[in-house]
Amino acid sequence: MGFRAIEWLDDSSILKLIDQKALPQQVHYLELTTPAEIAGAIHDMTVRGAPAIGVAAAFGILQAARGAAGAGEDLQARLSEADAVLRAARPTAVNLSWALNRMRAVWSGAGDSEALLAALDREARRIEAEDIAVNRAISEQALKILPRKVTFFHHCNTGSLATVDLGTALGIIRSAHEAGHEVFAYIDETRPRLQGAKLSSFELLQFGVPHAIVVDGASAHIMRTRDVDIAVVGCDRVAANGDVANKIGTYNLALAAADNGVPFYVAAPMSTIDFSTATGDDIEIEERDDSEILAINGQSIAPDGAPAFNPAFDVTPHRLIAGIITEHGIARPPFAESLLAMKRAQETFLEESA
Structure with missing residues (x-):
């Protein structure tokens, strides 16, 4: 396959998306670094399709958690803010709220920040892997x-x-x-x-x-x-x-x-x-x-x-x-x-x- 619509770059906490607005004339990728950027990409349909929207939002929450931990910010406040911004991006596709609810279930019962980051990482990757398996099924x-x-x-x-x-x-x-x-x-x-x-x-x-x-x-x-x-x-x-x-x-x-x-x-x-x-x-x-x-x-x-x-x-x-x-x-x-x-x-x- 000559393209991949969505990819998480773990080392840099960047979500790499194909810009679907540029297709078919150009296969162009964007590297998004904040939940607000991901929400914007969902809203303007740079990324679209209910499953892809859900996966993008899940990694947006992980991105927020890592950013808060790195900056020494209030983790719960940062995650709550990111959740609200992502959730408002598009109202009809239920996968958006479904994925965010799964991530919220992880961070709302948070323990120490290191364990929470690991748990959010696992859940976002699980949502991604499940989408591949479900589509094939x-x-x-x-x-x-x-x-x-x-x-x-x-x-x-x-x-x-x-x-x-x-x-x-x-x-x-x-x-x-x-x-x-x-x-x-x-x-x-x-x-x-x-x-x-x-x-x-x-x-x-x-x-x-x-x-x-x-x-x-x-x-x-x-x-x-x-x-x-x-x-x-x-x-x-x-x-x-x-x-x-x-x-x-x-x-x-x-x-x-x-x-x-x-x-x-x-x-x-x-x-x-x-x-x-x-x-x-x-x-x-x-x-x-x-x-x-x-x-x-x-x-x-x-x-x-x-x-x-x-x-x-x-x-x-x-x-x-x-x-x-x-x-x-x-x-x-x-x-x-x-x-x-x-x-x-x-x-x-x-x-x-x-």
Whole structure:
């Protein structure tokens, strides 16, 4: 692989990130030295994708702890401040708060600073390693249901750029290709930030996966005329009833899939399932700056003074979803029951692994 989206440089306590805003024209890396810089990178989507955001935040807390210890500052105050700054960076992706809650569980019961630093280091690395293992397990689950010749439709970017390594939904497409399936993928542009055209296509070219970029509005036509076998997307949050918050346009894609008899699947690590959120109506939807809609790469595409409304996510109702692919199996309707079964499977796994 010619790139790595996120890397912790332990000797210098620097988080090295690929600048996803510079892709695909340039593979450029940033070295972030403070939690505030990491929060800024999360907010402006230098780093994006729910799993990658969670890992970045975990290392941001470790960075804060090391900085406080080195400067002789109040460790608890420094960690609390870093937690607040990172937590506010993006509200919709549950992995951000999930990772920060795990780190908080370590530092809130702190002992001496040396032991705390070691414990925070272990937890951040554990979150990183788990993401790699979970993504591979999700692909293994998905391969069980895929035909040998398979045409995918994919939205946004959910691959190596959105995670630590393989990816979720795009990781399934790549894994099918590497397992010898005859794969073709339709990749929509994903307006307004074009993560599909810029990032997903970049990744699939790296791995030699046959694909075509299409405009977002072409999904229904392509599903009706091009024998699409499966639509698969990632997600930023899954409610307890199976409603899914994901990049804006996911709901449209699910509606097109339903009307054309194409099964619509969501790839979701268990960390993305929020059992404290009853339905999708309870999920806060991030709204971003109008400029993302009104301009492309700094070039205005709308009249001066034109207003815009820019929700970054939408919620796909669970009734449109054929299955939610987790590392512990595929949850199917009714999701209120099957997702709880996945949770129990995870708890059993963690107990056996302890």
